[in-house]
Amino acid sequence: MNYSTLKKGLAVSFVALMGATSIASAQDAAATSSSAKVFGGGGQYRTWSLGVNGGVLSPFVAIGGSNDFTNADVNLGYGISLRKQFGHVIGVEGNVFRGKVSGNNKDAPSGMVNGISEFETELAYAADLRAVFNIGSIDFLRRENSVNFFLTAGYGAAAYRTALNGADVKDVPENKGDNGDKKYIKEAYIPVGAGVKFKVSERVSFNLGYTMHFLDGDNFDGVYAKGTSKDKFSYGYAGLEFSLGSKSKSNIDWVNPLAVMYDELKDPSLRQEVEALKNRVSNIEKSVEDLKKDSDGDGVADQFDKCPGTPAGTAVDGSGCPLPKAPEPTAVATGNLTGFETIQFEFNSSVLKTESYPTLDKLSSVLRENGGKVTVNGYASSEGTAAYNLKLSKDRANSVKTYLVNSGVNASQVVTKGNGEANPVASNDTEEGRIQNRRVESARN
Structure with a gap:
């Protein structure tokens, strides 16, 4: 095929397709990205697309490397694709294409290398599955995307048959089966590519791409180099991709998630909800203060x-x-030595403080000199459970009795009683009040 004729044909086809898609887009009430929500899920987008493409097949690739022929011929290839986009960035695409790949040795000194002047490979099909990475879907500069760049990589298999030195691939004996039918070599390959897509409408995009195919063998061009190299070929193409699904949904390819997030934050209804939430918080705070x-x-x-x-x-x-007033201490000795002052304790403790010793010594002296009995009442503040505080108050009363008995008072003269949190002399809502409630009081029987 003449290269100039191929360029003209592709140009005419592209103009015609662009015109057709422009008419179609004018009739389609397209959805806009404003309908999308940040956490709305994939169901709010059109995520399936179908593509058709055509372009040029070559036995050379852009990154170079060894080749069995000096020159590449320009041949037409064509194919279809089906893509599923899982998010703004990542998708999976299935591709099937076919065409012819050929090359020659016209730049070799004699126009031949090892007696071979040219080859022609009929590519019956090449089918692969690729991961697609949209690297331009998240745009910090524009609210709506119209150009998107992508990278692809995957795994596939090709079926082909080859002829050398101008022979017709259909007539080569090696390309025929036992019954004279077509016989193809089947081989795996790895496709790696890149491209750019342009937004024509919400439904249609125009794609330009280039893919290198690295074969797992050295038979593609009919020359076997004894395993020192593996063949490869490339496909440069142009095509149209059609977004499938409901027209009420946005095409995920052209939705900028940053813009969606910004729009959602600026949504008047969302701001109203935030203000309403602020008012509710203020009301709750006021209720707590009340x-x-x-x-x-x-x-x-x-x-x-x-x-x-x-x-x-x-x-x-x-x-x-108001609490009932405690009875005035009963004087049991002359002067100021009553012996009935309250004994205070530390938090969660039944250990007597040294400052209570003088009071207990006075009480001991009265009991030893005058006889009689005394009831020692233990109390606790309201921290902890009622059962624990009851035990603590008993321990405090027993600490006083132990001191009195050790000082010479007969044990039968001292009766102990634990009252727990009962009969507080101050409020348990303040630390000052709780300190006053951690106490032991003594009273004559």
Whole structure:
């Protein structure tokens, strides 16, 4: 085929196809990327596409390498493709194409190498499965894409038959089976390619691509170089790709996910939802503050305070009501030595503090000198469980009894009782109140 004639034919075909697709796109009410959502999933897009292509087959590849012939002939190839896009970047494409690949040794000194002047390979088919990487789908500069670059790589198999020195491939004995039918060599290959696609409409794109095919053998051009090399060929093509699916959906190839994210963030309905959420948070915060409000400052929130307006400094119970006044200490000795002062304890402790020793010594002296009995009542603040606090209060009372007995008081003179969290002398809602409630009180029987 004449190279000039091939170029003219491809140009005329391209113009005609472009005109046809422009008319089709004008009649199609295309979806826009505004219908897409950031986390809307693949179901909101058209992800299947069907392509047709035609172009030039050559025994040479762009990256060079060894060849068994000095010159490449220009031959027509054509094929179809079916692609499934799994995301904005990654997809899988199946390809089938066929055509003729040929070359010659006209630049060799004698026009021949080892007695071979030319070859012609009839490519019955080449079929492969490729991964497709759209490297221009995420665009930081444009809101809508109209040009997209892609890379491909995969694995396939080809069926072909070859003739040398101008022979007709149909007449070569090696290319015929026992019954004179067609006989092809079947061989695996690896396709690696790149290309660019241009948006014609929401449905149609115009693709330009170039793929190198690396064969797993050295028989493609009819010359076997004793395993020192493997053959290869390339396919440069132009084609049209048609997006399949509902016209109400966007074509995933032309949706810029960054623009979709920006549009969604600027969506008035979303901003209204955010503002409504802010208002709800503000209302909740106000409700929490109302729950914490303590108008009379007694440590009990208003909603739980059954005795509002308690005077400042008044000891109250958990309901905010004043506690009954404790009876005045009964003097059992002259002067200021009553021996009935309250004994305080540290948090979660029943160990007597040294500062309580003078008080206990006075109480011991009264009991030893005057006889009689005393009831030692242990208490705890409200941290922890009620059962634990009951045990802790008993331990505190027993610590006082142990001290008195060790100081000479008869054990029968001291009765202990654990009261747990009962009868607090201050609010358990404040640390100051809880300190006062960790105590032991003694009373004469």
